[in-house]
Amino acid sequence: MDTGSHTTWVQCEGCNPCFSLIQTPNFPFQRSQSYRSIPCGHQECPTPREACYGSSCGFKARYGSSVGPSTRETIAKETLTFSSDRLGDTELHDNIFLACGLENQNIRFPQPNKIAGVLGLGPGGPGTSPIWSQVLKKRFSYCLAASEQTSSRLHIGEGARMVGPQVVSTPLVKGANPSLYYVGLKDIGIAGTRLRIQGLYAGGCIIDTGAPYSSLLPNAYAMVRNGFIQYFAQFGMQPYGNGSRPSDLPRFDLCFPRTPPGFRFPTMTFHFRGADLVVQPTSVFVVGANFICVALKSSDKKTMLGAYQQTQHEFSFDLEIGNRGTLFFAPNNCGAPT
Template sequence: MSSKSMDLIVVLTLSVFALLSVQTINGVTVELIHPNSPSNPYRNPTNNQFDWIRQEYDNTRSRAAFIHSRLRDDNPSKFKTEMMPYGGGYFMKYSIGTPPFETYAIADTGSDVTWTQCQPCTGCFPEISPIFSPANSNSYQTTLCNSDTCSIFGSICSDQKICQYYLTLGDESHTGGEVATDTLTIGDGSFTNVIFGCGDNNVFFPNVTSGVVGLGYSSVSIVKQLGNKIRGKFAYCLSPQPDSKSYICFGTDAIVSGPDAVSTPIAVSLDKTTYYWLSLESISAGDKNFPVKQSSTSDTSGQTGNVIIDSGTTLTIIPADVFDSLKSELMKQIPATPVDDPRGSFGLCYSTSDKFKVPKVIAHFSGGADVALSPPGLFQQVDEGIFCLAIIPDQDLGIFIFGIMSEVDYFVGYDLKAKRVTFKQSSLQIAPNFKLRSIG
């Protein structure tokens, strides 16, 4: 790693997640793995330190198209590449079955179904890690078509009256197989009879993941299934650096509170229940504020939402007009000359030789939740000595996403019972030669 890339190393003081020794299943904490970390078994070893963020630009665009397709039941043809439903998320280690079979999956708030590849495969995509075999689990059970479990999953039936699932994941990718229940182990907590998809017919992008841990809002997601066992709460703290630790926790460990914590309501409409919709009222840079158009969705209580907070999307997508205003203002306030992205993707870039300072950029959510974006998440190094804004404009899809780069260095807590998301800035220790300091 170059000395310039070392400038962005952030050491997280994870005070909220101090309860790493879990005594009950009400509180469990496990480490999350950065997608570009050497510890990620699905990381391409031939990639350099910048390839992943380059890929995440494409993945973010593709993810927005995928969400657009799900919400509107269409198939956007303007994207020439296949739609990638995953790729930007942090990886979570967990176990399935009895005895526990350890595997990795993307922890995704933008997905509701938890699924993994299963043996024997009629059509599995290539995978680096071993594949789960139900025959080796004493607690694995298929579900019948007339069961409540099958109706919750909203699935189809086989000729043997076994409940089946089928998910379309992109232009040509999909996963299908049995709807089953088994024991799910997360850290020190074990949860029995958890519903998941045991996929034996999968067409997917090889070596991206073995599956997904669905953390979405619908009734089939893990957080809804575990319900009172985790008190309807989960939280995570993400580091922007591959060599720093990140965490996700459930239950009593997931209480994010304190004088600096800010909360905003979750708006959920009946036809869009997978996603966590928030109301982003405006974005400010320094003392300039740029309103964001409202009313993408609303729930029965009148809460409105216009942006999805999504742990499976890397970059933040905002309306094109807001992006243009933000970019223009940043160019005025940053005392350096912008440079072109060598590959023409990112809209605002600077050279580190300028030692530029970053104005404070704040996302203003409803309920007075003002979230100041962390400088290491706001600008990402995309080439040697080139840092680019990790916010991009919408391309006429009307899908706005608050991605993980805008969430880094925060404790982000989800309370499904209270229907709110809480942000609390983590304690940071910035490296002395860190060049992207915040102004003010």
């Protein structure tokens, strides 16, 4: 479920290269009676001719960096069936744009891999429309599970509405990339104390479930990093330096040795415009047998709230409220393990 892109695709039979060891078979599109291919250059094809896949309407995407995951695929129309809480057991939608991933590179997921494609929830842009728009809805919500033993949840439509005493909201704002969702970020706090980082979030904060971890612009990251170092110093803990850093640590910049008795993990708060997102320690730190790492990254280009920091909360995007829409959220454990 990716709020950072808007094309929905699955890996299809005949892919080469493929991302391997997925738990479900590749989609057998040639045996689907409802699959309808779109010729290159046809008026239904939402992408330019240079993106064609052979004689078919096509699409190319790269996620993240220039050496990151990429896919090349053919775009078709397909019938998708969703479970529904209003129209009986299921709700059927035909003529949905679905891309078939046939050349998938650098896409690596831990085993066992349940992931076989991307469900595009972004605001839209060049190419196909996001899935919520194609099923004629303007509201969706998700709750990302913190545990691999728990299923994450997605609602599209009326079931995505959020109400309750803990629900807060912040407006979506204009950002540099119209294909991404942005909110206004005012400050960051550690253990309930604001760091007073004014003016370091130019361009807004992207909400991206397709990014594993959050990232901050270098100056803001440096102040947050220093804030964590000062907090850990209260317990006599110093971060690993380049010379003392064990080789088996995760690839995070700021890591500490295992905690001493009496240590209390801090929360991290994103102070958005009109709403505070209090991220619990299990969604801030990656903890191993002999280390604690802060799951944040520095980025020269963007401030972004990634998936790890979104766990244990439910988020709802209502694209009818406000000029650009409104983001609602509230704490939620996303259900019991399944």
